[in-house]
Amino acid sequence: MKPQDILFLLILLTILWKRNPIYAVIVALLCLIISMPLFQLWVFYTAERLVMYGAGFLLLAMVLFYFEKKDK
Amino acid sequence: MQCFNKMNNKVVKITSALLFISLILIVFRSWFLPGIIIAVDFDYLWNYDFFTLNMYAWNTLSGKGFGTYFVPYMWAYPIQSIPINFWGVFLGLPWEVVQRLTFFYPFLILATISSGYLFKSLFPDIKIFYFAPLIFLFNTYILNVTGGGQMIIAMAYALTPFTLGIFMKVASSEKPNLYLTILAGLILGIQFLLDIRIGYIITFAICLFLLSTLIHVKTTVGIFVKKLIFALGIPLVLVLLLHAFWLLPSIFVQQNAIGALGSIYSSKEAVLFFSFAKFENSIALLHPNWPENVFGKVSFMRPEFLLLPLLAFASLFFISKRSYRERQYILYFALLGLIGAFLAKGANDPFGHVYLYLFDNVPGFVMFRDPTKWYTLVALSYSILIPYTVWNVYNRLKVLRIPPSSKFSFIHQSKIFNIQNFFILLISSLLIFLIRPAIVGELNGTLRQHTVPNEYISLQKFLEQQPGFFRTLWMPTIQKYAYATNQHPAISAQDLFEKYDQKALTANLNNQNAEKMLQESGIKYIIVPYDSEGEIFLQDRRYSEEVYTSFLEMVRSITWLSESKDFGKIKVFSIENPKEHFWSNAENLSLSYKRISPVEYELAVKGAKKEDLVVFSENFDSNWVLETNGSQIQSKAYKDTFNSFPLPKDGNYSAKVFYTPQVWVNIGIIVSVISLISIIGVLIYFRK
Numbered sequence: 001m002k003p004q005d006i007l008f009l010l011i012l013l014t015i016l017w018k019r020n021p022i023y024a025v026i027v028a029l030l031c032l033i034i035s036m037p038l039f040q041l042w043v044f045y046t047a048e049r050l051v052m053y054g055a056g057f058l059l060l061a062m063v064l065f066y067f068e069k070k071d072k
Numbered sequence: 073m074q075c076f077n078k079m080n081n082k083v084v085k086i087t088s089a090l091l092f093i094s095l096i097l098i099v100f101r102s103w104f105l106p107g108i109i110i111a112v113d114f115d116y117l118w119n120y121d122f123f124t125l126n127m128y129a130w131n132t133l134s135g136k137g138f139g140t141y142f143v144p145y146m147w148a149y150p151i152q153s154i155p156i157n158f159w160g161v162f163l164g165l166p167w168e169v170v171q172r173l174t175f176f177y178p179f180l181i182l183a184t185i186s187s188g189y190l191f192k193s194l195f196p197d198i199k200i201f202y203f204a205p206l207i208f209l210f211n212t213y214i215l216n217v218t219g220g221g222q223m224i225i226a227m228a229y230a231l232t233p234f235t236l237g238i239f240m241k242v243a244s245s246e247k248p249n250l251y252l253t254i255l256a257g258l259i260l261g262i263q264f265l266l267d268i269r270i271g272y273i274i275t276f277a278i279c280l281f282l283l284s285t286l287i288h289v290k291t292t293v294g295i296f297v298k299k300l301i302f303a304l305g306i307p308l309v310l311v312l313l314l315h316a317f318w319l320l321p322s323i324f325v326q327q328n329a330i331g332a333l334g335s336i337y338s339s340k341e342a343v344l345f346f347s348f349a350k351f352e353n354s355i356a357l358l359h360p361n362w363p364e365n366v367f368g369k370v371s372f373m374r375p376e377f378l379l380l381p382l383l384a385f386a387s388l389f390f391i392s393k394r395s396y397r398e399r400q401y402i403l404y405f406a407l408l409g410l411i412g413a414f415l416a417k418g419a420n421d422p423f424g425h426v427y428l429y430l431f432d433n434v435p436g437f438v439m440f441r442d443p444t445k446w447y448t449l450v451a452l453s454y455s456i457l458i459p460y461t462v463w464n465v466y467n468r469l470k471v472l473r474i475p476p477s478s479k480f481s482f483i484h485q486s487k488i489f490n491i492q493n494f495f496i497l498l499i500s501s502l503l504i505f506l507i508r509p510a511i512v513g514e515l516n517g518t519l520r521q522h523t524v525p526n527e528y529i530s531l532q533k534f535l536e537q538q539p540g541f542f543r544t545l546w547m548p549t550i551q552k553y554a555y556a557t558n559q560h561p562a563i564s565a566q567d568l569f570e571k572y573d574q575k576a577l578t579a580n581l582n583n584q585n586a587e588k589m590l591q592e593s594g595i596k597y598i599i600v601p602y603d604s605e606g607e608i609f610l611q612d613r614r615y616s617e618e619v620y621t622s623f624l625e626m627v628r629s630i631t632w633l634s635e636s637k638d639f640g641k642i643k644v645f646s647i648e649n650p651k652e653h654f655w656s657n658a659e660n661l662s663l664s665y666k667r668i669s670p671v672e673y674e675l676a677v678k679g680a681k682k683e684d685l686v687v688f689s690e691n692f693d694s695n696w697v698l699e700t701n702g703s704q705i706q707s708k709a710y711k712d713t714f715n716s717f718p719l720p721k722d723g724n725y726s727a728k729v730f731y732t733p734q735v736w737v738n739i740g741i742i743v744s745v746i747s748l749i750s751i752i753g754v755l756i757y758f759r760k
Contacts, residue, residue: 025388032378039352039375051352051378052422055410058385062407065391065399 004046008053012060021064028057088202091500096180099210099510100218102521103176108168110552111517112367112607114221116524117167118532120160121558123153127317127741128670129325129733132690133556137543137563138593138714139670139690143325143733146318148224151265175223176518183209183230187455190233193241194401194456200466200496203459208233210507211454212362212377213447219365219517228267229448232274235263236452239278243285243303244397251758253302257310258751264311269439273448277408278304284404310751316743321736325695340419342441343431347418349444354416355381355409357450363509365516366613377506383499384409384457390464405456412449419443462499466492525604527640528553534637534644535560535597541653541667542596547627548577549608551601558670563595574619578626587632587647592714594689596650598633600624602641651689654729658684661719671731678724688715688729700727 015024031054038047097104110116122133127149131142155174159165165173187208191201208214218226238256242249264271282303286296312319348360348370356377360370388406391399419427430437440446469492509515532555535544546554547565556562571577580586590598600623601608606615609623624643628635636646654665654675662678663686675686675698687710688696696707698717710716717729 022389022392025385029382029386032382035352036375036378039373039378044373047373047375048350048352048421051355054381055351055355055413058388058406058410061388062403062410065388065403 002049004049004053008056012056015057015060015064019064019067021061021068024057024061024064028054028061030054031057084199092184092202092206095206095210095504096184099215099507100176100180100519101513102519103172103180105521106168107521107523109171109176109221109518110522110605111219111221114171114223114518116553117171118555119557120156121556123149123156124670125153125157126669127737128731129321129737130671130690130693130731132558132670133561135691136567137556137561141325141693141695141733143318143321143737146737147265147268147315150317151227151262152224175227179218179223179226179230180209182227182234183214186230186232186234186237190237190452191456191459193237195398195460195463198459198463200459200463203462203499204233204455206500206503207458208451208455210503210510211357211451212359212507213357213444213451215507215510215515215519216359216362216365219515219519221518223518225267225270225445228263228270229451231259231263231266232270232277232448232452233455235259235274236277236281239303239307240281242307243278243282243299245302248298248302250302251755253306254310254751254754254758256303257307258314258755260307261311261314264315269445270448272436272439273445275308277449277452280408280411281404284400284407310747313747314744314751316747317737317740320740320743321733324736325733340428340431343428343443344419346442347420347424347427349417349447350420351413351417351422352378354447354450355413357381357447357454359444359447363514369613379502380454380458380506381409381413383461384454387457387461387464390461402457402460405453408449409453409457412446412453415440415446416443416450458499462496466495469495522605524553525602525640527602527642528555528604530639531555531599531642531644534639541594542650543594544597544599545590545595546599546601548572548574548623549601551603551608552605554599554601558667563593565598574623574626578623578630581630581633584632590647591650592655592687592689592711594651594653595647597636598627598645598647600627600643600645602639651687653690654686654688656684656686660684661686665729671734673729675727675729676724677719677727680719680724681722682719684719685710686717686719688717690715693731695732696729697732698727698729700725 011027015027031050035047035050035054038044038050103109108116122131127146129141129143129146130139131145132139134140134142134145152174156170159173160167160170184205187204188201191198191204195201214226214229217229235256238252238259242252242256245252260271260275263274282296282299285299348368350360350373352358352373353360356373357380358374358377359365361367362371362374364371385406387402391402394402414423415427415430417427418424427443431440472491504511510519513520528551535555536557538560541559543561543563544554544556545563545565545568549564549566550556550562554562565577566572569577569580571580581590603609603615603620609616609620611619620641627633627643627645630645633645633647635643637644652663652665653667654663654673656663658681660679660681661684664676666674668674673688677686686698688707690696692707692709692713692715694707696715698705698707700720703720705717705720707715707717
């Protein structure tokens with residue numbers, strides 16, 4: 001497991017603990033924003049990983065929105 | 073004030089419409105200018121033999137030019153055959169006009185109206201619905217599909233928002249609505265007629281929406297089952313009835329169409345090969361071959377395209393305090409986009425083995441050796457999410473508090489030149505900037521003007537005036553402007569011999585057995601084409617005169633071939649004594665035949681002896697039978713390739729050769745037509 005993956009899991013667990021879907025969306029979009037200059041600089045591995053993490057956080061956000069609705 | 077607002081809205085609407093139409097005229101200009109539209113997947117048609125109004129279980133022009141069982145592909149033909157026959161055969165319009173009226177203009181109209189309809193039906197209060205067609209019609213996926221000439225897929229893509237919109241209406245209805253349900257069935261039937269793969273994808277999207285209705289806390293199992301029946305069950309039954317013309321023969325004839333195509337279509341290796349898009353491409357709605365659209369040539373990731381998912385998924389910021397319905401729609405389309413992006417990357421990371429598992433195990437998934445079809449879901453999703461985001465940001469900017477004394481207060485005081493309008497302009501400019509190769513005319517295929525070379529017009533006249541049946545063998549392969557009819561099918565040498573190296577191809581022909589094989593196949597001419605489009609004689613993906621010249625010399629070196637004619641760079645070589653469509657080696661036998669249709673021929677036999685073999689030079693299929701005086705003789709393989717019939721008796725008599733699956737096609741056509749008439753009748757009745 002790479003350091004990026006560990007960081008991803010830590011942030012994921014933090015957001016799960018907070019249970020706020022907006023945080024997940026913010027982190028997801030930040031991942032996409034940060035990946036853009038990395039693609040431009042040909043730092044492909046990290047850039048691709050960031051896009052995957054972004055998608056993961058988006059999925060988490062949707063799940064949290066779903067449970068938020070159910071609770072309401 | 074109200075008056076001004078109304079006028080402002082009208083001005084905005086008219087301006088937006090004019091800008092949108094201008095963009096269509098600029099990007100698709102070759103469709104509105106004189107000239108031929110052709111591409112890799114969009115051939116030039118000299119005649120309409122391929123698109124008959126009647127449906128036949130056998131197609132003479134397919135199967136590498138030797139005919140094939142055509143039922144598994146029949147679903148695609150009614151929707152093309154009807155307009156082509158109307159414009160081309162009935163009205164006698166040339167192909168240049170017929171192709172535009174059948175494919176290109178309907179695509180533009182359908183994609184625009186369909187995507188606008190979906191957005192308007194979901195968010196009727198959002199005024200910038202024109203953003204939906206802007207994203208749906210001007211993204212790299214559909215520009216590459218239309219540029220490459222895959223117009224049937226493009227038409228199917230264009231209909232998807234409308235299909236999804238109708239089904240969402242049905243699924244969201246509090247009470248079952250039979251009118252909407254039947255309409256949904258009819259639209260889905262048309263969706264499947266356009267392209268069965270896109271129909272499969274949209275059915276998946278419909279099922280996903282039905283599942284998402286479970287989010288509603290009031291949905292019980294009973295209500296869900298009722299929704300399932302009205303929103304999916306009944307429409308699917310209607311689709312099956314409408315498609316009976318090819319489903320019935322498929323069930324009763326039981327030929328494995330996918331298997332017959334070979335492992336290139338059905339193996340895991342094919343999926344691995346065709347998985348060109350990476351996850352960052354698919355989530356950014358960036359086609360991996362953009363903009364050159366050359367098969368296999370994948371470009372580097374263009375990071376500016378990541379602004380699309382940024383805009384799309386930013387919509388999730390705005391749903392917290394919205395109505396249940398609005399939240400449901402945004403969450404559904406966000407999930408749809410994410411799933412579409414995941415599937416469109418095929419076997420690539422992350423979790424590429426999931427796609428391979430689906431390919432091997434899920435019924436119907438074997439149709440998706442090319443995963444890019446799943447971009448349809450991403451385009452659908454972003455055409456809803458991005459306008460939603462833009463509208464919400466627009467409204468937030470509108471109510472932004474700026475003190476009147478501030479030097480920036482002008483950005484609120486102006487009715488037109490204000491920050492929110494500037495934001496709309498910025499986003500529109502960004503979306504147009506992303507597709508700049510299309511604006512400046514860098515795209516190829518259908519998005520570029522072409523003219524038919526005079527050489528091919530001369531060749532067409534030369535071949536057309538020759539009576540009788542014969543085939544032409546194109547070496548190394550058939551060119552875009554190749555002339556082909558039911559009487560003179562064209563064959564690609566590469567496909568026939570399954571050799572793609574030019575030396576190996578010509579070596580294959582350099583023996584006496586090859587001459588006999590081609591004679592028995594009814595091939596009268598070997599043609600080396602003029603590569604006017606630069607697609608055949610390539611070196612490093614570019615046309616090479618050297619490659620053409622060296623190949624021509626290799627063909628000329630075939631000892632038993634003689635060059636008989638040339639039309640500029642088109643070289644024609646004659647083969648002596650090619651056989652007819654029906655022939656026999658029995659010297660006593662005299663054969664004549666008449667073609668009734670691709671599935672029926674009448675034979676007149678003179679001087680026959682029992683067991684004389686009649687060869688029918690179409691691909692072998694045991695469903696061909698010869699019938700005479702009550703006896704039916706099933707076809708036997710001739711040299712593992714063609715059909716043959718041992719004659720049942722001596723003498724002179726007539727016989728009929730026909731393809732038995734046609735019986736099921738005829739029954740299926742009756743079922744489909746009755747179903748269609750009934751559906752339309754019921755819809756009219758309910759409408760009243």
